[in-house]
Amino acid sequence: MTNILAIAQKELKSYFASPIAYIVIGLWALLYGWFFTFILNYFLRQSLQMSQFGAQGPQAMNINQQMIRPLLQNVTILVLFLMPMVTMRTYSEEKRSGTIELLLTSPITDFQIIMGKFLGAMALYGVMLLVSLIHIGVLFAFGNPEWKPVITSISACCCSAAASSRSGCSSRASPTTRSSPAWSPSPCSCCCGSSPGWAARGDRQRKRLRSGSRSSTRWTTSAKASSIPSTLSTI
Amino acid sequence: MIEVQHLTKRYGRITAVDDVSFRVERGEILGFLGPNGAGKTTTMRILTGYMPATEGKAIVAGFDVFDQPLEAKRRTGYLPETPPLYPDMSVAEYLDFVAKVKGVPSNERRERIRYVMERTRIADMASRLTGKLSKGYKQRVGLAQALIHNPDVLILDEPTAGLDPKQIIETRQLIKELAGDHTIILSTHILPEVSQTCQRVVIINKGRVVAVDTPDNLTARLRGSETMYVQVDADGADATAVLGRIPGVTRVAEADRREGLVGYEVASEQGRDIRRDLARAIVASGWGLLELRPTRMSLEEVFLSLTTEDVQAVAAAEPVPEGATVP
Numbered sequence: 001m002t003n004i005l006a007i008a009q010k011e012l013k014s015y016f017a018s019p020i021a022y023i024v025i026g027l028w029a030l031l032y033g034w035f036f037t038f039i040l041n042y043f044l045r046q047s048l049q050m051s052q053f054g055a056q057g058p059q060a061m062n063i064n065q066q067m068i069r070p071l072l073q074n075v076t077i078l079v080l081f082l083m084p085m086v087t088m089r090t091y092s093e094e095k096r097s098g099t100i101e102l103l104l105t106s107p108i109t110d111f112q113i114i115m116g117k118f119l120g121a122m123a124l125y126g127v128m129l130l131v132s133l134i135h136i137g138v139l140f141a142f143g144n145p146e147w148k149p150v151i152t153s154i155s156a157c158c159c160s161a162a163a164s165s166r167s168g169c170s171s172r173a174s175p176t177t178r179s180s181p182a183w184s185p186s187p188c189s190c191c192c193g194s195s196p197g198w199a200a201r202g203d204r205q206r207k208r209l210r211s212g213s214r215s216s217t218r219w220t221t222s223a224k225a226s227s228i229p230s231t232l233s234t235i
Numbered sequence: 236m237i238e239v240q241h242l243t244k245r246y247g248r249i250t251a252v253d254d255v256s257f258r259v260e261r262g263e264i265l266g267f268l269g270p271n272g273a274g275k276t277t278t279m280r281i282l283t284g285y286m287p288a289t290e291g292k293a294i295v296a297g298f299d300v301f302d303q304p305l306e307a308k309r310r311t312g313y314l315p316e317t318p319p320l321y322p323d324m325s326v327a328e329y330l331d332f333v334a335k336v337k338g339v340p341s342n343e344r345r346e347r348i349r350y351v352m353e354r355t356r357i358a359d360m361a362s363r364l365t366g367k368l369s370k371g372y373k374q375r376v377g378l379a380q381a382l383i384h385n386p387d388v389l390i391l392d393e394p395t396a397g398l399d400p401k402q403i404i405e406t407r408q409l410i411k412e413l414a415g416d417h418t419i420i421l422s423t424h425i426l427p428e429v430s431q432t433c434q435r436v437v438i439i440n441k442g443r444v445v446a447v448d449t450p451d452n453l454t455a456r457l458r459g460s461e462t463m464y465v466q467v468d469a470d471g472a473d474a475t476a477v478l479g480r481i482p483g484v485t486r487v488a489e490a491d492r493r494e495g496l497v498g499y500e501v502a503s504e505q506g507r508d509i510r511r512d513l514a515r516a517i518v519a520s521g522w523g524l525l526e527l528r529p530t531r532m533s534l535e536e537v538f539l540s541l542t543t544e545d546v547q548a549v550a551a552a553e554p555v556p557e558g559a560t561v562p
Contacts, residue, residue, distance in 0.1 A: 006335035010321065017323035102319035102380070105283040106336045107309040 003108050004116045011090065011120025021124060024086050028078065028128045035074045036135045043067045063145045068136070072153045075132070076160050079125075083164040087121045121165040122158075129154070236261045236418040237282065237388060242291035244277050244442075251277040252288070253442035259435075264414045266433030266450075267422035274442040275422040276316060279390050282420070283313040296387045296418075309338065312386035312417075316393055318377025322366025326357060326376055329365050330383060337384040351379040355409065370397040378409070389413065391421040395428060407432050462530045463501045464490065465513060468523035474499065481516050483507040496525060 015021035047061045094100040103113050136154075139145055237259040244252040252274040259265045267275050281288045282295060284304045293300040296310035321329060330348045339347050352358040355375040360368060365376055374397065381389055394410065395403045410419060410432055423429060429436050430450040438446045438453075446453060467474050478487045478501055486502040503509045510527060517524045 002341070003336045003338065006332055010324070010332050014321065014323055097319070097322075098315055098317040099319040099321060101280075101283075101285055101313070101315040102333065103336070104285050105308055105311065105313045106333075107305045107338055108336060109305070 003106075004112050004119065007103075007113060007116025008119035008123060011117050012123045015086065015120070015124050020086065020089070021127075024082055024124070025128055025131060028082060029131050031078050032075055032132050032135065035071055039067060039071050039074075063139065063143045064149050067139065067143075068145060068150060068153065071135075072157060076157060079157065079161045080164050082128075083121065083125065083161050086124060087117070087165045090117045090121070118162075118165060122162060125158070125161040125165065129157070236263075236296060237265075237420065238292075238294040239278075239282070240292040240294075242278065242281060242293060243289050244274075244281060244286075245289045251442055252281070254291075255439065255442070255444050257437050257444060257447055259418055259420060261418055262415055263435060264410065264419045264421065264433045266429035266436040267420055267439065268424065268426070268429055268436055269422075269439040270424065273439045275439060276392055277442075278439070279313070279392050279420065279422060283311055283390055284308050285313075309384070310387045312381035312384065312389045314374075314377045314381040314389075314391045314394055316396070318373045319380070320365040320368075320373060320376060322364065325362050325364055326352070326368075327361040329376065330379060333380045334383050339384050347383055347385070351382045354382065355379040356405070371399060371402045374398060374402075374406070378406070382413075387418060389417045389419045391419065393423055394421055395423065395425065403428075463503070463509065463513060464498060464526065464528050464530045465501060465517065465524065466496055466498045466526035467517055468496055468525055469520075470495065470522070472522070474517070474520070474522065477516055477520055478513070481509060481512045483509045483512070498526070500530065 043061065043063070043066050046066065050061055091100070094103065133154075136150060140147075239258070240256050242252055242255045243250065255274070255278060257265075267278070269275050277286075280286050282293055282300060284300050284307060287301060295307045298307040298310070300307045321332075324332065327348065330351065331344065334344045334347060349358075352361060355378050357372060357375050357379060360372055360376075365373065368376065374394065378391070378394065381391070391410070395406050398406060407428065410421065413419060421433070433450065436446070436448060436450055436453060437444055465478070474497065475487050475489065478484060478499060481501075483503045484501055485504060486500075488500045488502075490498040490500045492498070501509070501513065514524055514527060
């Protein structure tokens with residue numbers, strides 16, 4: 001276990017020692033922020049229309065269903081590309097610099113090496129997740145989403161990231177030195193990629209009943225909030 | 236300590252290592268000698284468990300490298316040709332990482348790191364990034380890395396490559412000091428290094444073991460006959476006939492000629508000292524004797540003759556001393 005953690009720690013450190021972690025996190029924050037503002041704008045416009053609509057009085061919009069679900073659905077596609085970008089170098093770089101000889105001649109199994117590298121990549125994803133939690137936090141501060149589907153979605157996001165970073169971490173089996181196959185998303189990661197949206201959809205019925213009237217009264221405050229994430233994303 | 240039996244490694248149709256067998260006893264330093272592409276690195280990589288062999292068996296510290304790789308690796312320290320350093324780690328961080336990966340217990344880790352840094356004289360570089368170190372220091376950090384888990388067997392692939400003369404001497408000294416507690420295999424193409432540090436030499440060429448012996452025996456073995464070099468001021472006359480008439484002389488050949496001075500190589504029967512007769516004959520002919528010395532075949536020549544095809548046949552024809560193998 002010590003050696004797995006040692007490799008994971010080394011991996012995470014090497015991400016932050018090179019520009020790669022900063023580029024990936026920056027790109028993530030930018031695109032996540034863009035999706036967030038885009039979907040939030042759409043959500044607000046819809047709410048406005050709904051409130052002016054019909055004689056039956058104001059209709060409710062579900063923030064989980066109409067805002068968080070499409071957001072995470074879109075963002076998962078990003079993970080699908082970003083995580084292999086991060087992990088595709090892990091083996092080829094070791095091979096190029098010859099440090100792979102150290103790992104392969106150490107008393108550790110291939111599984112431990114791969115696990116270490118995988119956990120390192122997941123730790124980087126954890127940092128990326130922290131950035132995205134700011135946006136979700138804003139929704140919680142100004143809106144009234146349900147937390148259970150959000151947690152489910154985020155853990156599904158983690159699974160999806162795990163699946164797509166796997167493609168880079170285990171690319172040792174591939175005969176190429178520069179592990180280009182890391183870019184080809186596996187069926188496994190495609191499967192998981194669709195799960196966050198699917199999870200958020202989970203208890204749609206229940207939510208519609210619950211959060212109906214509350215979110216409609218809150219929409220004016222969320223309008224102000226929309227400027228915050230866009231500035232965040234540009235940082 | 237190390238036993239290699241009929242090791243063969245093929246890459247597709249190329250045979251990198253071909254039926255190599257040798258043994259290394261505990262505490263011994265074995266020199267692995269051969270030209271580029273002879274299969275030295277491949278053999279070492281197989282011994283360290285980096286890659287599997289196509290055929291054959293390798294036992295390191297009592298464990299089969301293929302059947303019990305973890306046990307064998309736990310007892311092996313390996314310094315590859317290029318030290319396996321992570322450029323963005325400091326020396327201390329790097330050694331700590333290696334100690335963890337090699338399974339050094341946490342209560343001994345600090346002590347081992349301190350010990351290897353002292354041993355390889357890198358203590359003053361502890362906080363420097365390994366990527367910023369000079370070649371010599373990188374090599375030493377590589378050596379420190381190989382020593383960190385106190386392995387029984389050390390496998391060093393060209394440990395002195397790229398070092399300055401002072402560092403080479405220091406490294407050789409260090410390797411000699413380590414020999415008591417560790418069994419060492421080192422590869423090199425620097426020949427004096429072998430004669431200075433190693434107790435036994437394996438000469439390998441084109442994947443095959445050409446000879447296994449002590450450096451002294453190897454030198455003696457190829458000498459076969461005694462050869463003298465004489466430089467004569469013969470005023471343009473040819474001394475070959477005169478020298479050839481001396482009893483015991485088997486062959487006379489002109490070695491060099493400059494400004495009227497002629498150098499001859501005179502071979503004689505083994506065990507017969509012809510120096511007095513040589514000198515007397517030259518002086519009696521009225522020529523000037525300027526130089527007279529025995530030519531001893533250096534390890535370099537042994538090496539060259541063993542690794543070049545045509546001379547190899549000659550070497551094989553000569554009586555082979557015990558312990559040597561010539562295919």
